[in-house]
Amino acid sequence: MKQAIGSRLLSVAVLAMAIFVSMPAASASAAYSGQGVPTGKLPDWVVPQRYDVALRADPAEQAFTGEVTIDVVLKEAHDFVWLNGQNLDVTRVQATDDAGHTRTGRYHEVDTEAGVARIDFDRPLPAGTVRLHFIYSAPLNTDLQGFYRVDHQGAAYAMTQFEAVSARRTFPSFDQPDIKTPFVLHLTVPGTDRALANTPVARQTAQPNGWQRFDFKPTRPLPTYLVAFAVGPWDVVTGPTVAANRWRDRATPLRGIAARHRGAELKPALAQTPAMVTALEQYFDYGYPFEKLDVLAAPDFAAGAMENAGLITFRDWYMLRTPDSPAASRRDSFEVEAHELAHQWVGNTVTMAWWNDLWLNEAFATWMQQKITDQLKPAYHAGLDRITGAERAMNDDSLTTARRIRQPIETIGDIGNAFDSITYAKGAAVLGMFETFLGPDVFRQGMQRYIHQYAFRNATAEDLVATLAETAEADDAFGPAFMSFLNQSGVxxxxxxxxxxxxxxxxxxxxxxxxxxxxxxxxxxxxxxxxxxxxxxxxxxxxxxxxxxxxxxxxxxxxxxxxxxxxxxxxxxxxxxxxxxxxxxxxxxxxxxxxxxxxxxxxxxxxxxxxxxxxxxLGPDALLATMQALAGAKTTAVATAPIHGLAWLWHYAADSDPARAHVQQAAAAAYLPRLKALGYARRRNESADAPALRRTLAEFLGVTLNVPAVADALAERGRAVLAPALDEDADTDATLAYDAVNPDLLAAALSVAARRNGRPAVEALENALRHNGDADQRNAMITALARIEDPELRETVRNFALTPHIKTGEMVALLSGGDRHGATARSADEAASMWHWFTTHFDAIKARTGPFSGGDLPGLAAGGACTVEAADRLEAFFTPRLDQLRGARRNLAQTAESIRLCAALAARQRMSVD
Structure with missing residues (x-):
């Protein structure tokens, strides 16, 4: 899975992976002891063998019905069975043993919060093969988890997001990663809709009342979190076939799926896919493992993307591209797809045994994403992304409340907490470090051995490290050295x-x-x-x-x-x-x-x-000296590396007019000549780095520091975009003139124009968001609204975030108000106003966020604040509410610690200028 945290479109620290249910008090590795409710791992005396899942679903409705059969082996005779189920209305459950005897069971959801259920029988089921059969109904969720529904541009869609443990919200299951079985899926849907799943359709048949049934081929052995399906009036676009090669004796069909009328925008993403698949096959010396490959641009999605076997799902803005898409969006599209395709080997072919080893999925996919991007798109300098990503992770890892890469799963929310910079960026950096230590060729041989040895099985960190050590013939110090980075926090x-x-x-x-x-x-x-x-x-x-x-x-x-x-x-x-x-x-x-x-x-x-x-x-003068020395570097990542420190000075240390003027003038002296040389428009045959540098400098100088020459230029262009709606006689549904500005600078131009034009501009952007479905344009408008500075208008924008016109997956971005260079920095006044609004609207925010991402709310409420008082009030408000918010305990601790560290630094490093 790819975190939205890394998006260059919306670089908002709190826009992270959706938070998922995890294992409460029981030890992460402990099997069921026979006492109490197994809210972690289920008892190992039940061994699932195969699922048959038949669902009837209309995305326009609020619920669906299901009929599920699970073949299991009982190692011991028992008169009950533990399994996972959450908010399922099971009306019938039967068990048939291998002698053909059928018993009716009683289904109880014993722990609704954890999604644990028990089936009781009047007498013991014998050891051996048993077929469990369920008939039930369940809601189509609205919180982007499980089997959920979305209304988009006048049409209804339903799709799945099961990682980490949301399959249990859709069908009775043994919902943990170390249980991998084949699945056979059947979907009965309205005749106007199409159904898609992990595997190709085996048969499609008409049903009464205009419905149709899709029967899919069996999957390869998968854990429940990788099962996926989708229903709706999808556009389905055929992409270039991934040709047969020495790893696959058959070509792999490739398709793109998007919401109605958006299919053509998938073609650029589909065009780049075959080369990525082939590069990954070459690296792992193992063919793409599934029968087909579909990429789906979801109209609303909680994560950045999800690596479901054979049906990869993405936030729509990662996949939908036009000739006018920003350069950053094209790059995001490539890198996120590379990440999810890498998962087809690291995660889907070889799966972690338990969630404490999530890094085996996510760190490896991040590391491979950068490696494949460097190979196929060297102009993107993806190798430098690993360095900058590691440095962002080091900031989190410097907290005493930081988690380990291999964090034990002990409390509710621990799985969701693991989808963070420590798992992704620190994990990838540690892999890169030991790859350098062993040598890239030896490391690659070790990875090939690992994939072949554990294919369609489960593996642990110990398995990986042992395989690498054996391949490299490393001495006894190698394993403990590697594990020292996995099993303790810190930099x-x-x-x-x-x-x-x-x-x-x-x-x-x-x-x-x-x-x-x-x-x-x-x-x-x-x-x-x-x-x-x-x-x-x-x-x-x-x-x-x-x-x-x-x-x-x-x-x-x-x-x-x-x-x-x-x-x-x-x-x-x-x-x-x-x-x-x-x-x-x-x-x-x-x-x-x-x-x-x-x-x-x-x-x-x-x-x-x-x-x-x-x-x-070191003092502020050292940061200014570093900027002056590196600002002329040819590569964008180098030239702009000092910007984060300068943005911190601007927001927190430069608390007088002379100090702010000093930072502003120093930054303008270092960077303005480069921006002037680049200009504000795209140029024919300019380097691949130019759009990124232009955008970053325009944002930093014009939006963050308000350098007059840059802010004026952006305001003029943003005003031209808004012009059709700002005219006094304009229709409230007037289409904005998006082409009046370089697409790479649309967010920056609208940000400055909205600040300067006030309420008419805010209303124009809100009206546009009511009907505009273009992902890039929506992101730019949301970014502009999130940066509004006027207190009264901030209230208007925040209220708008709670309306249906803002997707659930967009809400956090709009509320964060994050400056992409200042790490969601907020002035004291803005932090105070956000706090008042947030606490007033807490119930509405929590309800819309849902139980799976509620753990992020402390960071949303106070992230970017920089006073001890802000940390104190944060803890006072959230501490009594922690039981309502899965995963919030760690988020609260880290947010409060970050705020106190910011306050201490601001007090020590306050700038004085003669």
Missing amino acids: PYVRTTLRHVDGHAVLDVRQQRYLPLGSDGATDRRWGLPLCVRYPSGAGTSRTHCQLVTASTARMALPGAVDTPAWIMPNANAAGYYRFALDRHSLDGLLAHRNDLNDGEKIALADAALASFRQAT
């Missing part, structure tokens, strides 16, 4: 001191945990750290030397180093998941030799400066 922090010993350059190394100013955590933590440093070796050359550091201190030889190296990069190629210490002297030295560093190392240098700033060992 390693490396301090280095250059010395000369017996005439040779050596580096004294000390590792501890990185903690920012204000943290009450302990620094005495160590890892098995693959430390790689790069240094000059004479005649304009450099060398890289690596050493596995397992103790708190170590000495590292620098073979081939010049007598007195002028610079040392403590994280060569930025391949390591760690930060390194900088004082002002070492920062200035590396900045002076920045041309000796590669792009990844320059990004790591900018992060190291910001990390030292957060410890208050």
Whole structure:
């Protein structure tokens, strides 16, 4: 599954994966003990073998009916069976043993919150094969989980989202990842609708009253969370066939599915798919494992995307593209599809044994997404994404409340909490670090062995690490080193001191945990750290030397180093998941030799400066110096790396007019010449990096810092877009002139124009959102509304977020008000007004959010606040409500800690300007 958190369209920290039910108090790995309700793993004396699921569903209705048969093997005789079911109205359940004897059972949902049910029988079922048969009905949900319905542009659709444990809301099941069986699906739907599922249709037959039945071919063994189907008046577009090759003796048919009238917009996504599939087959030396491949652009969706076997589902904005789509949207489309296709091997072919190893799915898919993108779209610099993603994860990982990659699943919400930057970005960075340590070829051989050995089975972290160690013939230190990054939280922090010993350059190394100013955590933590440093070796050359550091201190030889190296990069190629210490002297030295560093190392240098700033060992002047040194870099990711630190200064440290003017003028001096050279319009044959740089600089200078020259240019273009609706005589349904601005700058232009034109602009955008179905244009308008600064209009916008005109999956983005450079930064006034509105409307927000993403609400309510008072009131409000919100306990703790750290840093780093 792909988090929406990484979207360049809506870079909002709280726009994360939907939160799912997880395992309460029982241990994550403990099987049912025979006592109490098994709210975690079900007892292992029932072994499912096969499902037959027949549903009758009309997306326009509020409920559906079902008939399900599950073949199981009972290892022991019992007069009851535990299984999963949630909000199912079961009217009949029968069990037939292998002697043909049938018994009627009584179905009870014993724990509705966890979705655990029990079937009781009057006498024991014998050990052996038993067929369980259910007849039931259930609601079509509206919270984007389970089997849910969506009304979109005058049509009704129903589709599934089962990860993590929402299959139990749709049919009685054994809903956990270590149970993989074939499924046979049957869908009876209105005659005007089409039905799709994981496998091709085996037979389609007419039914009475204008209905039709779709019988699908059996699936390969799957866990319940990868089962998927969809019903509605879909556009179905045939894509290019994925040709047969040495891994597959048959071609794989490819199709795109979209809401009515949107099918043509899938063609760009379909065109890029075959090359991705082939690249993944080459890497894993294993063919695409399913009979067909459908990609579905969902009209509303809680996650970024979901890797259902053979039927991958996406938020529509990731898949629907036109010639006028923003460059960032085209890139998002490629990378998100690469992520979900990678899951067909890591997750679908080999599946984690339990949710504590979710990283085996998500970290690997993130890592492979970047690898495949680098191979097929080198201009995207996806390798740098791993570095910037790791740095964002390090910010979360610096909290004392941070979770581990391999976090035990112990409380309600723990599964949902695992869909975060630690699992995705930190996990991918750790994989990349050990790939570098072992060597890419050896690591690839290990991955191939892992996929072949565990194909259509379950695996654990221990299985993976053992396979890699065996392939690499690694020594005994490798496994503990790898596991040290999986089984403890935190960011390693490396301090280095250059010395000369017996005439040779050596580096004294000390590792501890990185903690920012204000943290009450302990620094005495160590890892098995693959430390790689790069240094000059004479005649304009450099060398890289690596050493596995397992103790708190170590000495590292620098073979081939010049007598007195002028610079040392403590994280060569930025391949390591760690930060390194900088004082002002070492920062200035590396900045002076920045041309000796590669792009990844320059990004790591900018992060190291910001990390030292957060410890208050460097001041605001160091961030400005880093910006001035890197702003002219050719690559967008490098040139803009200092922007996050400058945005923090603007929002929190520059609390006087002279200080804000200083930041504004320094940023304009560094970046405005580049923006002027790029211009505001697309140019023929410009580099692939140009649109990203233009957009980022326009947003930062014009929207965040309000640099007059840039803000005026954006306002003029945004006003031209709004012109058809701002005219006094205009129709309220007037179509906006979206083509009046470069699509890459639509959100920025509308943001400034909406601020300057006030209520008429807000009303124009709200009216447009009532009928506009274009995903890119909707995202731009939502972003503009989220950035409104006028207090009265903020209230209007927030109220609009609770109306049906904003999709459930869009609501958080509109409420967040997030500045993409300031990490949802809020002024004190804005934070206070958001808090008042949120607490007043808490019940409505919670009801629309649903039980599965309620855990994110503390971050939505107060994320971006920066005072101790804000943290105190957050805890006072949410603590008595934690039992109502799955997964909110950790979110509350992390949000409150982040706010207090921000307050401590703001107090220490407040800027003074002569």
